[in-house]
Structure formats: structure tokens, C-alpha cells
Amino acid sequence: MAKRLIITLFQFIVFSLEAQNLSKIDSLQNILPNATPPNQVQILLQLNDELLGFDTEKSIKYAQEALLKAQNIQDKVLLASAHTSLANAYLQRSENKDIQEAYKNYTQALNLLEKNSSSEAEKAKAKVLSGLANVYFQWGEYKEASLLNLESLKLREKYQDDYGKARCYNTAGIIYDALGDYKQAVVEYTKALNIYEKLKKMREIAGVLDNLASSLKLQLQTSENASPDFSQIIDYYNRSLKISEDLQDHLAISRTLNNLGILAQSQKDYEKAQKYYEKSLESAVLCKEKQGLANTYANLARLYGEKEQWNDALRFYEKALEIADEAQAKQELFLIFRERSKIYAQKGDFQNAYTDLLASNVLEKQLNDLENLRVINNLTSKYEVEKYKKEIEKLRYEAIISEQENQIFWGFAGFIIFLAAVSAFFYYRQSQLKEKLNQANKAKLS
Template sequence: MRILILFISVFSFYSISGQQQSKIDSLESALRQQPDSLKLETYSELVKHLLKTDLKKAKIVLDKKINLANKINDISLIAKAKLEIADYYTLTAEFENAEHEYLEIKELFLKNGDTLLAGNVLKNMVKTLMYQGKYEMGLEAALESLRINEKFEAPRTKLIGNYMTVGNIESVLEKYEKSLEYYRKAEQIAMEEKDTSQLVKVRHNLGENMNWLKRYPEGIPYFKSNIAYYKKMNNKIKLAFTYNSLGTLYYEMDSIGKSKFYIERSLKLTKKMGDLQGMAYNSRNLGRIYMRQNNPNKALELYKIGMKHSIQSKSTAILVADYRNVSNAYAASGDYLNAYEYRLKHQQLSDSLLNVKNTEKLNELEIKYQTEKKEAALALQEEEIKTLNEKAKVDKLNKTLYAGGTIGGIVLSGLLFFGFRQRMKKNKIEREKQEEIYKQEIEFKKKELASQTLHLVQKNSFLTELKENLENLKRSPDKFKMEFKRLVMLLKKESSGDKDWEVFKSYFAEVHDNFDNKLKSVYADISEKEIRLASFLKMNLSTKEIADMLNVLPDSVLKSKYRLKKKLNLDKETDLYGYLSGL
């Protein structure tokens, strides 16, 4: 499994130990006694502890720090305080807020003449842009940070991180050769500076890149070099990780024996360390190998380890894939009753995830609809009150002018009455427009419900047919051979999924106004896989959910989304979800 080292940060939250709580209490006590000039550093120290224990309280402290920095009115202090807030937003996955803060901080540092610090801020901002899928903007920020550090002669060890960042983004954008250029620059500096800790990171990325380029033999030395280093340093966590990466590379080369050797080593280490997540991941990979070797019983044993971890850790999205793996292993071993049971679990959980997402979406839409309805009613009411007031004025003026009998007054009255009629006409048009919006909203909800219903019907038709066959087999043991063949064919049909997709596509096109034809009108050469991805995106499924449904890695879905956006000629500011929802 490919891991984008630079862009993924793992934060672990620990329970408050007595010692840590004591430290927090001590810092809070110090703040009550300190003058403003000393409080900023204490706030920073307090936030470090609170980020592990109480995020809400950490934000309150950060707000106090930024208020104090503004009070002191020192640009450098303000920028540094805002930098901590930006990092907080990144930690809490509020990426748009983080991006906004980073841009402000960059301008503050530039205004203060701290150009190198501005470059570091840009490098930090890259992560938030990547999480939002703004790959090209991320690349621009990374390149600008690199140019600043090169121009102002930042320490060479900092350039390693810059080159790595740019290389990673180029890799995500599938510009692997360009990515290699930056990785090799980073490797060269790390070797010259004898920075071994950075060197092993660069070489791991080089190995992964060779995997994606399918230049497998060139990737092997990088992983083997890192294995030797981690053995020497007795770093078992990294060693297990690298064993797995090398095993995955050999799997892609169809060197199943070598793949099994390294993944088994990785599994042994993760067991020894009690790393449950690592054990589950390695077990799934070994399960794939045993399925390839036509040993479904051993694969089943390993898949169940992964499944057990998903249940314990409540990793629902991964559990969907685990149920599918277990079902496939049972089917391959001829145990169709259990295959049916786990296929049922897989599809029920998959549908449950989809139901939750669609229900939330429809609830949000209903709230929006009711709010807009009330606002529109109030607006119309106000307009009609204004109109009646205007009518009253016209009537009053008519009476006055009638009494005076002046021609000019009659003309003026006529103009005012004409204005009144125009206002009434305008109100009618506005009312009709609002009614049309309501109709569209209701139609949209109907389509969403129809899509979900069709999805469930399609899934359940397979389960019903499989259940009927199992009942027939139970009632008529003498027909075992014939029914057995039918079950095998049915499972193969479900595994292929191509015909099911065609049925789903036709239904989807009906309720979404020939969505595939609209896509083809934008780009005639769009492929079936891209139409399928676009359909799932239009249903507002997440990257992880799409990956589970297509049986691919989330990283592959991210790349496919980027390619689709590029093929549809959308600029980097245009949101792909929003664009497809509008088709």
C-alpha cells in the first residue's frame, strides 16, 4: 500500500496522566502571576499539552495568545501566534481555515522582512492544500517555498524537505519522472550532509516511485538499503514497515514467494511489538498471497485477523472490505453458506454507510428548504405590505387630485398606478420563481431517494437469488450438483460486477437526466471507469467509500479524481463534486 509520507500526519491522543495534568495546572497557575511579556511562551507550552488532552481548551488558550500578541502590537509575535492557530486547524481537519491563516501569516512575515519564515509557512500550508485535493495549488506553494530557500541560502538540510515535498506532489500528479528529479536532488544533499535520517526517507520514496513506474528491479535496492539501516538502528517499527513495502513490490512483480517471505517477516515483527494495526494490514496482504496460491483456507484465517481488528477499532469503512474478502475466501473454499452470510454482512454494512450519508444530506436539504421557504414567505409578505401601502397612497392621491380636477394630477396618478401594477407583476414573477425553486428542490430529493432505492434493489436482487438457490439446495439434496454449479455461476457474476454496473448506469441515467450523456457531451472520449467514478461522486460518496466499492486504494481514487478533473478541463478553483452535482 502506497503511503504519502509528507502529507499524512498521525496524531495520537492519550488519556490525561496525573503527571501531565499536574504540568497543565502548574502552567495555568504561572499564567495568573506572570506579566504579559512572559505569558506568550507559557501559552505555547500550555497548548502543547492541551493538544493531547483537550482540543477545545487548547483553542481557547490560542485565542488568548493571539489577543495578547495583538495588544502588544508586534508583527512577529502576531505571526507566530497565528501560526500555532493554523497548525491547530490542520490538526482538527479544518483545512480551509488553516489555509486562510497560513496565507495571512505569510504576508505578515514578508511585511516584517522575515522571508525565510514566509517560505517555511508556505511549506506548512502544502499539507492543508493536499488534504483539500488542491494539488496544483499545493505544488505552486511548495515550489515558491523552495525558490525562497534556494535564493536566501537556507540551511541545506531544509532544502531536503523542500525537494521531498515537491517530489511527493509530482508523484501524486503522476509525473513520476519529474518526481524522481526532486527525490534525487534530496538524496544527493542528504548524502553530502551525511544526514542518514533524511536519506532513508528519501530512499523509501524513491522505492515507492519505482513501484508506480513499474521499474520494480530499480526499487528493490532502496528498500534493501533501508532494511539494513533499520536493522543496525534496531528500529523495529520502521523495519516492519519497509519489509511490507518490499513485499508489496515483489507482489506486483509476481514474485509471490519473495513477497510472502518479506510480508511474513513484517507480520512477525508487528506481532512481537503488539502492533495490532500493523498485524491486520500484513494479514490482509498475506491473505491476498494465499488466494493467489489457491489456498483459500489459509487466506480466510488471515482475513479474519484483519476483520477482527476492524471490529475492535470500529473501522467501519475497512470492515466493509474485510467482509468482502472473507466472503470471497469462503466461496473459493466451497463454503457457500458462509460466503452468503458474509456477502450479506458486506452489502448490509455498505448500504448502511450509504444510507447514513444520504439521510444526513437529505436532512440538511430539508432544513435549507424550510428555512428558504420561511424567508421567501416573509419577503413576499413585506413586498405585499409595501404594495398595499403604495395602493393606499395612489387611492388617496386620486381622491385629492379628483377634487382638484387637474390634468397633471390625473397623469401623475396614472403613472403611480402603472408603477403599482408593475410591482404586482414583479411580485407574481418572484413568487413563480420561488415556487419553481421549491419544485426543483423536491425533485432533487426524489431523485436522491430513487437513486438509493435502485441501489438497494440492485444489491438485494443478488442476495434474494442466492438465498433461493440455497433453499432449493436444502430442500432437494439430490439436485446438489446442478444447484452447486448455479451457485458458482451466480457468485462469479456478482464478482465481475460489469453487468450490474450497466444496469445501475441505466437506472442512474434515468433519475439523473442522462448523466453519462452529459459527461460525454463535455468530453467525448471519457471512459466507462471515469463515468462510474463521476456517478459515485455525484452521489456524494467519500474517497474511502468509493475505494471500498471499487476494491482499490483510496490513493488510486484521489488520482482518478485528479485525472477526471483534468479531462473535464476544470480549473483548480472549481470543485469537482460541485461541478458534477450541477450536471
């Protein structure tokens, strides 16, 4: 559960997903054909940003097009920005070798910005470092992720980029959450919240309030306090919910209501929990978020299971199962089959209990295989990255050697030219002296 929570938090932080502004996208697409090449790149990058998190395939397409156009323009910062946008899109999709491709594009962007200390280049570099921090986070390299995030934060502080600073504080909170240091995570989230409130970034405020509530909840659940006070957590969730309702962000509304339901259920307030879950379902239906629907139906089933109302629990597990199957949410399916098996057993229906247990075992094996594959892919990515690093270092070394050879060649050539010039000068001076002597001798003879 904690791991799933961290992933959710992380995705919010990396990409602050905003409601898709179709009119803005249409406007950008309309002005694209008649724009100058540099402006076309900028417009394509804006389209990439608008679609990020909503239509990843189109986002990647626009970033690739921007990269192709930027390669024909003599502007390294613009080219670096195109690489960064493409990396962001790969990171958002995170399929097959996407993380590796994201890393390569971030690295190429960083190389383009190397030795460029202009404000424009350093601001672009801050974004690249944030992206690389996200890559290392996904690889589980939290120390490296933290160092890169800190380096990005320093650049954002240098240029008084408050919004960028808030994103870095958010990422720091995510990393501390992953490390289990919930107390420090709350400190970092609070810093981010203060900035977002100052900037009046309402969607980001709602997201950070959710993060704060979830982190505080984890902190209390892992503490030795026998009677934890959840009032602050409830306040954070309610504040987040109010903002999301004002923004009509149904996905965020559904998520926060579901979290409030889980919290109420943990306190055995089943009536309140049921109300939250039912409202969460309404919002999940509006935004057509199948995994959220499946999760909320499963939570309702768990609630009835705790109340020992077995038939109602089975009814909601059936709904959860149907939607989770449509969404191909294997983790949710595994949990539903495993938990429903126990409900059948409580009812004395051991045949169905056994059938569900077998299904959950099959899914558990598939999930373990997927996890092993993910680990192998990560290791492969890291291996490919190390190879890529070595290739880059080799190219750099060859470039240094070539530069040194050129310096030696031109130094030697310069020396030869200098000697030739000196020799020519002396030859010229000697010729002049000879001429003068000849003229003097002729004068004496006459």
C-alpha cells in the first residue's frame, strides 16, 4: 500500500497535471504552420507540455518533431529543451526502454548545456537535473536522485524560480517518503505548500495537501502512539477536496474522497466511510477512471467485510472485479480474488473460496514475474546507461586528444613559420648589407 502511495505521489510531483485546455491546444496548432522555425520549436514544446499526462503518445510525437526542427537551428539551449521535453514524455509513459531513452535525452541535454553559464542555459539545466532525479528515483537510486534534485534546487534558488523550488521540495518529500522518513517528508511538502500558496497555484496546492495528508498518515501508522490524532490529516484532505471541487477536477476529487473513506474506515466510522466511497464513485464515473472505480468498489467490499455483511461484500467485489479486469489492473485483481476467497470461506462456500484462491495465486505469480522483469529491465537500462556513459567519456577523451594533437600541430606549424620568417628576415638583411657593400666598393673604384 505504501509503495503504491509513493508512486502516486511521485507522478503528481514530476508532472503537475492540469485540466486539458483544448482551446489552447487548438490555438497552438493553428499558429504552428505559419511560425518561424525557432517559434515552431517553442510551439511544439508547448503542445508537448499541454498533452503530457493526458495523451502521452501525442506528447512524444510533438517532442520528436520539435527535436528534428531544433537540430536545424543553431541554438543549443533550444535543442537541449527539446531533448528535455522528449525525456519527460518517455518518463511519463515508462514502457519497455522508455526510462533508458529518457536518461539518454536528459544526458544529451546536459551535454549541450555544458560550459554555458548564461542564465537561459542554467535555467534549462535545472529542469534537466530534475528530470534526471526522477529517473534515478524510478531506479531506486534515492541518494543520486536526492543529489540531482538538490543541484536543481540550487540553480532555481539562484534565479529566484519559486515555482521550480516548490517542485524540488515536492520531489524531496517524495524521496523521503520512499526512504520511510515521513517526518522530513512533511517538512519538504510544507515548504512546497507555502510557495504554491504564495503563487496561488491552486491545483498544485491541492496535490501537495494530499501528499501531506498521506505522508502524515504513514507517519502516524508507523508510530508507537496508541491513539493517534488524525484531525490534521482530515483537515489537509478537506482543504484539498475543496480546491479540487472548485477546479472541477473529478480525478482529484475521486482520489481524495477515497482516501477520506479509507481513513474513516480505519477509525471504524463505517457510515462516514461509506458516504465518502459512494461520492468517490460518482467522481470516478465522471472522469472515466476505471482503476479508481475498481479500487473504490473494492474498498466498499472491504468495509462490508469488516461489518460481516458477506453478501454485500461479495456484491461489491463482483463490481470491482469486472472493472479491474477491463482496466487490466493485475494488482487490484490479485487483491480482490485473495480477499473474496476469505469472504467465501466465511460463508462456508469452500469451492468458490478455493477457486478464487487459485486465481489469486496465478496472478501473484504473474505479478512476481512482472516485478522480476521490471528489475531485469532496470538492470539492463543501468547497464546500457553505463555503456552509454563510457561511450560519451571515450568520445570526450578522443575529442581532448584530438584538440591536444591540433594544438601540437599548430604550435609546431607556427614554430616552423616563425623560423621561416626569421630566416627570411636575416636573408633579406644579409642581401641588403651585401648590396650596400657592393655599392661602397664601386664608389671607391670610381
